[in-house]
Amino acid sequence: MATQNIAGVNIDVNDEGYLNDPSQWTKEVAIEIAKEEGIELTDKHFEVLEFLRDENEKSSTLTIRKVGKSGIVDIKGLYDLFPGGPLKKSSRIAGIPKPSSCV
Amino acid sequence: MNAKKEENPLKKVCIICAKGTIEDVYATLVMANGAVMEGIEAKMFFTFFGLDAITKKQMKKLHTSTVGNPAMRMPGGLPFPTLLGILPGVEAGVSAMMKSQMEALDIPPVDEFFDMITAGGGEIYACKMATDMFKLKKEDLIDHVIDIITIGEFYALAGGENTQIIFT
Numbered sequence: 640m641a642t643q644n645i646a647g648v649n650i651d652v653n654d655e656g657y658l659n660d661p662s663q664w665t666k667e668v669a670i671e672i673a674k675e676e677g678i679e680l681t682d683k684h685f686e687v688l689e690f691l692r693d694e695n696e697k698s699s700t701l702t703i704r705k706v707g708k709s710g711i712v713d714i715k716g717l718y719d720l721f722p723g724g725p726l727k728k729s730s731r732i733a734g735i736p737k738p739s740s741c742v
Numbered sequence: 743m744n745a746k747k748e749e750n751p752l753k754k755v756c757i758i759c760a761k762g763t764i765e766d767v768y769a770t771l772v773m774a775n776g777a778v779m780e781g782i783e784a785k786m787f788f789t790f791f792g793l794d795a796i797t798k799k800q801m802k803k804l805h806t807s808t809v810g811n812p813a814m815r816m817p818g819g820l821p822f823p824t825l826l827g828i829l830p831g832v833e834a835g836v837s838a839m840m841k842s843q844m845e846a847l848d849i850p851p852v853d854e855f856f857d858m859i860t861a862g863g864g865e866i867y868a869c870k871m872a873t874d875m876f877k878l879k880k881e882d883l884i885d886h887v888i889d890i891i892t893i894g895e896f897y898a899l900a901g902g903e904n905t906q907i908i909f910t
Contacts, residue, residue: 702848703779703858715861723781725862741776742849742858 646671657730657737661695664734673732676721680732684720686711688733695735701726702742754783754905756896761910762794764806764840769910770795771855778862786859787896789869792910793876796868796883801852805837853884860886867891867899 643652646667651659656672658664669688673680680688690709694701703726707714714725721728726738755777759770770786777784794800808814808827814836816822826832841851850858856866868883868890880890900907 700848704848704850704854707858713861714858718778718862724779726779740848741772742847 655731655737658734661692661734661736664692668734669732672734676724676728676732678721678728678732681720683712683716684729684732687717687720687729691729691733691735695733700740701730701735701738702740704742750904752777752782752904752906754785754900754902756785756787756900756905756907758787758789758896758907758909759792759795760788760790762791762800762804764804764837766910767792767795767804767852768844768849768855771852771859772849773908773910774864775855775859775862778859778864784859784862784864785867785896785899786864787867787869787891787893789872789893793868793872793878793883795852796856796866796887797878798882798884801884804852805833806840808833808836856884856886865899867896869893869896 641652641654642649644650646665648663648665648668650663650668653659656675666685669685670680673684678684687706690706690711691701694705699705703714703717706712706717706726712720717725717729730736730738755773757770757773759767761767770792774784774786788796794804808822809824811822811827814822814827845851849855860866865888866884866886868878868887870890870892873879873890880887
């Protein structure tokens with residue numbers, strides 16, 4: 640548990656850099672975290688992030704399969720948007736906990 | 743869990759699947775998918791009965807063996823008698839139940855799982871010797887199969903530092 644200054648705001652993050660409190664998330668925070676991951680966010684990225692945040696709100700277990708069936712992006716597209724960690728990186732940028740599913 | 747900083751992260755897994763039961767095939771699929779989701783390269787090699795997983799005609803008919811499987815339990819936890827497992831339809835019923843339990847956890851059917859893994863860059867190969875033995879041709883296999891190759895050729899794909907070969 641630590642506090643990190645992201646986009647000029649003090650944000651509670653865990654030791655892997657995931658937000659402890661999804662309500663501290665803003666678009667500016669997302670843009671900053673994405674930069675750390677080497678990703679420049681587009682509108683499409685934000686659509687995925689909003690979907691992830693909604694699902695997290697509903698406490699459903701997130702899988703890439705679920706994102707692939709969201710109608711926003713297929714799985715190949717998800718890999719293209721968040722290379723090297725489709726669910727992990729997108730979850731971190733979306734300010735929600737690290738995914739706990741194996742799929 | 744976080745990898746310790748001083749450790750070198752895994753970069754590639756080469757997974758060999760030689761058995762065609764639901765659990766052996768899914769072990770391969772889950773590990774391969776888990777790898778690409780972590781940004782780890784994954785290559786799969788299907789041989790012997792594992793070929794069923796990538797054979798168009800068989801891939802949707804995988805079963806779990808209800809005979810000679812001491813870990814098999816009835817719903818509720820009582821031991822599953824092997825003699826019950828030999829009755830017609832029991833293995834199919836148990837296999838259908840396994841599949842529905844996986845579906846509930848958002849674990850996809852075999853064909854869709856291959857779509858997911860290859861979307862993440864995972865590669866699928868078939869064993870030359872075993873396809874010859876079972877008289878299978880490239881067109882009998884799913885389109886995701888890159889090639890039918892020898893084990894030597896598969897080893898050649900397994901180079902590079904921090905690569906692991908896993909046999910399920």
